[in-house]
Amino acid sequence: MSQPDPAASAATAASPSTASGASGRPGIDPRSPRFGAGITAVLLLVDLFLSLIGATTAAAVLLLVIALLFAWGAVAGIRRHPYGLLFRAVIRPRLAPPAELEDPAPPTFAQAIGLLVTGVGLVLFVAGVPLALPIAAALAFAAAFLNSVFGYCLGCQLYLLLVRARLIRRSAGA
Numbered sequence: 001m002s003q004p005d006p007a008a009s010a011a012t013a014a015s016p017s018t019a020s021g022a023s024g025r026p027g028i029d030p031r032s033p034r035f036g037a038g039i040t041a042v043l044l045l046v047d048l049f050l051s052l053i054g055a056t057t058a059a060a061v062l063l064l065v066i067a068l069l070f071a072w073g074a075v076a077g078i079r080r081h082p083y084g085l086l087f088r089a090v091i092r093p094r095l096a097p098p099a100e101l102e103d104p105a106p107p108t109f110a111q112a113i114g115l116l117v118t119g120v121g122l123v124l125f126v127a128g129v130p131l132a133l134p135i136a137a138a139l140a141f142a143a144a145f146l147n148s149v150f151g152y153c154l155g156c157q158l159y160l161l162l163v164r165a166r167l168i169r170r171s172a173g174a
Helices: 006-014 031-052 056-076 082-094 105-126 132-150 154-164
Strands: none
Touching (some): 031 056, 031 082, 056 082, 056 105, 056 132, 105 132, 105 154, 132 154
């Protein structure tokens, strides 16, 4: 494992908002995606509960809202996602500066994966596959839970794997 660059660490500590991620874009506080994943995990757990007790209409509407939030993060970028804005406005001012900043591209890609999982679940549910709703909610919940509790982002890891395999390029803007 490589050692952190002391100059980069000093720049990050002095002014985290101007430090850059691996792609050269300004980095994001790594606690922000974890905060958003926590909210998403709670919503997905509620959705899973609703679908399992038979409140499928409410579960479908909630999963649609979650999918739209994933779409927002995937299209507008993680910085403009409502949870990111909430984190920066309410939570971030109460915390110490982060030790290092994170490239926004992997979490933004993870939002697209969340959109894919929830979108497929919704489409299959509408097509008449009733178990698609709880399965999609459970899969998305597992990923959001891992991110929020353990800091392990499955979508981010998939992004890095695809970049290393040269199947995708690092995005120019996130």
